[in-house]
Amino acid sequence: MDAEAVVQKRNLQIVDDFLRRVGARTSPAASLEEDTFRMREGFQDFSIELVEKVNPERALNKLDGKPEHEISFFCSSIQRTELVGHFFYHGQEIPLHYTIVGSLILKREHRHFHVWEQPIKREHILAPLAFMDNADQLSSDFGAGLPVTLRDSGSSDLDYTQLRIAAANSARALRYECRQQVLAQWKEAEGSNARDLIVINDSLLRLPNKSLDRNMLGIVKSSYVPFRNRELLTHQLRLEEFQRGRVFRIELPEHPDERKYSWFLKLRSSAQAGPEFGLVRVETVADDDEDARRQADEFSHLMIGERFPVTFPARDWDKLIFPLKLCDQYLNSLVPSRQTVQAYFMHHAD
């Protein structure tokens, strides 16, 4: 057996040991929790403020002058949570999860890619510690030093479905931790070069502004966001190809200092496609509104350039740019397949 397989088997063995220790039965689910409980961007009460009154209605595939920036880095993250076992607590079924999270930055030089520094990958057992009799001892026994560590899935509600959703949310928080760590490393090492941009495959809203910079762009592929006052954005679905929407500020009322700027951008269009085809939302931080407007034009232009090569036939190829697809491929190559994990715990089922 090769080294990677040995490591993976050992990691799964740790999860199995944990299940035995708490008297759980192995009961792997057929699908990932992220697929079962698909989560949108969140349900926080974001509010938006328009920076521009009208859409610029200008095709940004061409720009006056040469761009000041160059997209050289791409960041993406992975989160995979699997329900692997259950135990009884006061007659109630308690789910136990195994999650793998990770984050990676690819650097592009002369049109070719290589991994920037080391990708981060973490493996955890997610369990609701509030319902475990010997939580402290377990946390100690399955804590630092092991390649798979125990983390609290964080729910105090004995509702079965809520326990599973809580586990998926915990995994997401762990993914954000990884992402924040890798971006902090990048900012420390490369961020001072303001010319190089990094494109991050997710929203920046949950990242504190102190960990961000003007050369960091978040790309969000879902156009629906439960903004409190989203009626201000009614025209976003009618953008023409290569146009961007109005720049707006987003902030959480409780964190007004964590303001980000955002705008919609139509990467490509098709007569046969729906209005969301090719529509992405870009997020960044800027010094002020004027700075944000200037960035919006240039960054949109650069992002439009990234529409080639296409990632067809990926499910969301109209929005997925090629470098981010590469990031995801790399991250997926680091983790065992869902079938492998499922087969392992099926095999070890009592």
Place this chain on the structure above:
Amino acid sequence: MEDTRKTCKFPGYVNFDFGLIGKATSTKDNPNTAADFHFWISANVDTVELGNIVAATTEDGHVTFGFVTELRTLMDIDNFLSDYISHDFGDPSIVPPSDIAEMMVAKCNIIKSTTERVRPVGRAEVYFASEEGVAWALGMLDYAGAGRGVPIGVMENGDGSLIPIFLDEEFLVGPEGSHLNMSGISGLATKTSLVEFLLKSMMDMMTRSKHRRVAAVFFNVKGKDMLYLDKANPQYQETDPYTEKCRRMYDKLGVELVPFENVRIFAPYDRKYEGHTKSFRRDGKVEHFIWELGEIVADIPTLFDEESWDEGVEAVWVDVRDQIERQPLRSYDELLDYLNEERRVLGNANISHWHGHEKQVFYKAAKNLDSLPGLYDGLVCTGGVDEVDIPLNDLHNGSIFVIDIQSLNDRGQMMVFNKMMKRVYDILLDKNIKKDFDTVVFFVDELNKFAPRDPNVRAPIKQSLIEICARGRSLGISLFGVEQFMSQVDRQVVDNSSTIIYGRTGPAELMTAEYNWLDIDVRNRLTSIPRGTFLLKHAKFVQPIFCKFPYPTCVPGDQYEEEEGLAAKREAAAAFTFRRDA
């Protein structure tokens, strides 16, 4: 890599110094099997080629050797349409900001593994095999170490190393196996040059090792191919890189870069030319031969086509042979006189039959026999020329007889070839004949003429060739046969050859069954391999390998120019001495 070097149980078999060249991988669509494995090639390595021999090192310290039979480039593109779209819907001048990820995957046929367990390669680090590793994998260490290795060329691996390749003497000239067959299109100076090089290396090696005592009989069937074995190759006065490389090959293979010694050349008698030889070589080196009736009488029917020598003529010939013995008729001139006398007697209108045969049939037979000295000018003694035989009894260890039969038509060539073969056969079988050799190598080009696969083509010596290919290895006869198209040579002749060499081959020929066993990329490679390169299949090798060989030590016949005056005479003489079947 250092860890692998330490844990590897056979570090000498692996070129660790060159570094890792890839990693073995197995996928759902392309799983590794016990017979082959795949590896992706490191982005920094651009020297892996079809035909390289690599070493896959596994965690248990064992090494599996593979022959690269397929190289594929994969791009991260699902279909042509997406790439078309990626270029802004078909604009090839578009340069997208990202280059599509591209990788190269190699498929290897497994040659041998240091573990005796037969199972697929899993995850493994892949390196180029070292010289020692290649020698072990091909089984050469055993016989080359025992002094039985006959150098045939070098394998140039992707790490730039020139690895000497040896044939096992016991499978080249017997007794375990024997015979060599070589095919490939003409005009690339590969087939003849390789035979010249192999003969040289074989003679050198056998003279040194004293295991075997070998003599050679070569037939020059076209042009000047084999006529100058004793002349040094002037190419070695050059200092260009390839010639230097050839010198290195000689050093590596331990073959002396000097032309052949002990070469004698024979050609049919030429009554017009003062040197009396029907040969393009006119420097006095060639000796002539010509045979009297007694020597050729048994072969006479084979010298005519079926139309000229039908059943009626054959029946007459039985009675003529009877008269040859009864009279007796000792020379062809006497036979012609006898036939003339019989014709004169038959001129009487009252006589309708000769010895029970219709007069007309006799006339036809007599006409054939009349024409024979003209058809085979130089082969049959007439006009008072004395018989001179090829002195096969002078063959000795290390000697080479070249018999130049290019001036004869196909049937004449076959007769000479068959006669020499039978005589050598007899010499080897007869323990009363003193001889200092135990093996004779026969070389003949255009083997498809002598042993055609098509059963409808008349080939009087095909059966004896099949017999020799089947039994020759135990008697000490080894046939080195060459042809353009292997598919046109009798299957038994090819199948009995322990060594098969493929030179550049046309695509139509490669579609025949003879080449089906080769992997498709290897087969396609044969359509374009350069001069001096060939694919070698040897009884001791599990997989075929691509080899290179140096310029031969002797001058290639078609490149040799004799003195100006002699050359002019040769051209003038060629006009009437060069007669071939239409």
